[in-house]
Amino acid sequence: MAQYSTKIQEYCKANSVSDVNFRSDVLLQDDGDGVVYIKEWNLDIAQPTSDQIESYETVANETEANAVDVKASAKAKLMAGEALTEDEANVMIGG
Amino acid sequence: MATIDLGKIKIVWRGTYAGGTAYTPDDAVVLNGTSYICIANTTGNTPPNGTYWNVLAQAGTNGTDVGTTLTTQGDLLYRDGSGLQRLAKGTAGQALLMNTAANAPEWGAGGEKNTPAFDVRPSTGQAISNNTNTKIVFGTENIDTDGCFANSRFTPTTAGYYQFNAGSGGAAKSGYIALWLKKNGSEDHYFVDSSSHSSSYTEQGTLVLYLNGSGDYVELYINMANGRTLSATQNGSTRFAGYRIIT
Numbered sequence: 090m091a092q093y094s095t096k097i098q099e100y101c102k103a104n105s106v107s108d109v110n111f112r113s114d115v116l117l118q119d120d121g122d123g124v125v126y127i128k129e130w131n132l133d134i135a136q137p138t139s140d141q142i143e144s145y146e147t148v149a150n151e152t153e154a155n156a157v158d159v160k161a162s163a164k165a166k167l168m169a170g171e172a173l174t175e176d177e178a179n180v181m182i183g184g
Numbered sequence: 185m186a187t188i189d190l191g192k193i194k195i196v197w198r199g200t201y202a203g204g205t206a207y208t209p210d211d212a213v214v215l216n217g218t219s220y221i222c223i224a225n226t227t228g229n230t231p232p233n234g235t236y237w238n239v240l241a242q243a244g245t246n247g248t249d250v251g252t253t254l255t256t257q258g259d260l261l262y263r264d265g266s267g268l269q270r271l272a273k274g275t276a277g278q279a280l281l282m283n284t285a286a287n288a289p290e291w292g293a294g295g296e297k298n299t300p301a302f303d304v305r306p307s308t309g310q311a312i313s314n315n316t317n318t319k320i321v322f323g324t325e326n327i328d329t330d331g332c333f334a335n336s337r338f339t340p341t342t343a344g345y346y347q348f349n350a351g352s353g354g355a356a357k358s359g360y361i362a363l364w365l366k367k368n369g370s371e372d373h374y375f376v377d378s379s380s381h382s383s384s385y386t387e388q389g390t391l392v393l394y395l396n397g398s399g400d401y402v403e404l405y406i407n408m409a410n411g412r413t414l415s416a417t418q419n420g421s422t423r424f425a426g427y428r429i430i431t
Contacts, residue, residue, distance in 0.1 A: 092411070094315035111315035112362075112407075121310075121319035121336055128317065 091149030093117060093125040097137070099145040099152060104134045195221065203228050207236070217243030262289055300330035300340045301427035305416070312411035319366075320352075320404045320414065322424055336403060338426060343397030345429045350375050350404050351388030352414065353421030359409020361387055365402045367395075372405075386421050392429065402426075 094111055101109050109115055109132070118128035130136040163177035192210040201213040201220070204227070211222040215231050219240040226236035250268065254261055258273025260280075264287070274280070274291030281292040307323025322336045332340045340346065352363055364374040375389025393402065404424045406414075414422045 092314040094313065111409075112360075117313070117316040119313060119316050119318040121321040123311065125313050125316050 091146055091153055093142070095149040095153055096142050096145040097127075099148050100137045100142060101132065101134065103145075106132055106134055201231055203230060212240060260289065264288055296430045298427045298430060300332040300338075300342060301327055301425075302329070302333040302338055303327040303423070303425040304333060304336075305423050306414055307416055309413045309416045311413045312406060312408050314411045315407065315409060316411065317405050317407050318411075320406055320422065320424070322404075324416075327425075337401050338403075339399070339401040340395050340428065341397055342428060343395065345392055345394050345431060346426050347390060347392050347429055348375075348402065348424075348426040349388065349390050350424045351386060351421060352406060352423075353386030353388075354412055354415065360407075361409075362405075362407040363387055363389065364405050365391065365393065366405050367393060367402050368400060369403075 094117060097115055097117070098109050101107070111117060114132050115127065116129035116131075117125050119125050127136060159174075159176050163173050166173050166177065192208075195210050195212045198205070198207065198211045198213050201215040206225070206227045207213070207222040208225050209222050213220055213222070213231065218231070220231040220237040221240050222236060223238055224236045226233075229236045231237040232239065250261060253268055253270045255270065256273060260271040260273070261268055262271055263269065269288075271289055271291075277294045278291040279294045280289050282288070283290045303326040304322035305324050305326065306321060308321075310318075310321050312318050319336060322333075325333055330341060332338055348365060350363055350365070352361070361376060361378055362374065363376040364372050366372055373391055373393060375391060376387040378387060395402070416422075
């Protein structure tokens with residue numbers, strides 16, 4: 090199951106918001122019961138419903154799998170002394 | 185041969201004064217603890233009648249018999265407005281204090297302690313989702329002196345300043361990590377708000393907060409750009425502790 094934040098990111102991308110700051114734009118919360126929900130929504134686009142968020146499950150899973158691949162290639166390039174792509178650099182710094 | 189009466193050449197001690205006895209100058213008597221010397225012939229003029237008697241030695245104020253005042257092992261002796269008094273021994277752990285009028289000692293609660301205090305850790309591994317403000321669940325209480333820690337929340341019943349210590353750690357993890365106290369469900373106080381870790385890390389911090397002792401509470405939150413499962417082992421690096429500061 091994809092991360093809730095990844096599904097939010099995909100929803101935002103689909104609505105022309107390419108960068109989401111989860112410390113200010115969208116605050117997600119888990120009260121300790123493992124259930125993640127939107128605590129605060131500060132983007133100009135509409136806050137998605139639960140159904141809308143869940144509709145991004147598949148694409149979010151693909152994104153996360155791709156991120157793993159990007160991380161692996163970034164690691165290989167670092168060890169080989171080769172230049173990283175922007176995506177590879179981002180995934181290495183958690184960007 | 186002529187004789188000359190020199191009178192008494194020393195005081196004549198006559199013992200306890202008696203009303204029917206005739207006394208002459210330089211006789212000395214004692215009455216109610218005071219001794220007197222006769223200065224004129226007298227019978228039936230009781231000291232301290234100044235026509236017939238001068239004081240030799242004034243009686244002092246009656247003292248207290250310490251031996252009868254203190255009756256029990258551990259008793260203490262002190263003086264109040266009228267004399268010596270007994271303070272019965274206290275009980276184990278009590279300390280000697282001054283009363284509210286600040287004029288006599290009394291037994292009271294022992295010296296202040298840094299309590300309430302607690303030290304807790306997770307009892308099970310807790311999965312932290314990416315980018316999510318997550319309340320950390322603490323199921324194991326190593327210390328909870330006053331029963332103020334419950335449901336992963338510390339709600340002290342004594343007002344004061346509290347020092348809190350918290351930490352979390354693990355293997356290398358990219359992305360930020362934030363660790364903070366949330367007071368009363370809304371007020372954030374950060375221990376840590378850091379950037380990426382390229383190697384294993386232990387983030388920890390200390391802060392001091394005032395809690396009113398009548399409802400204020402704190403909970404520990406974490407946010408990781410790339411979530412992980414927090415360790416629940418005895419030596420796991422996720423800990424939360426706090427105690428009241430004596431001021």
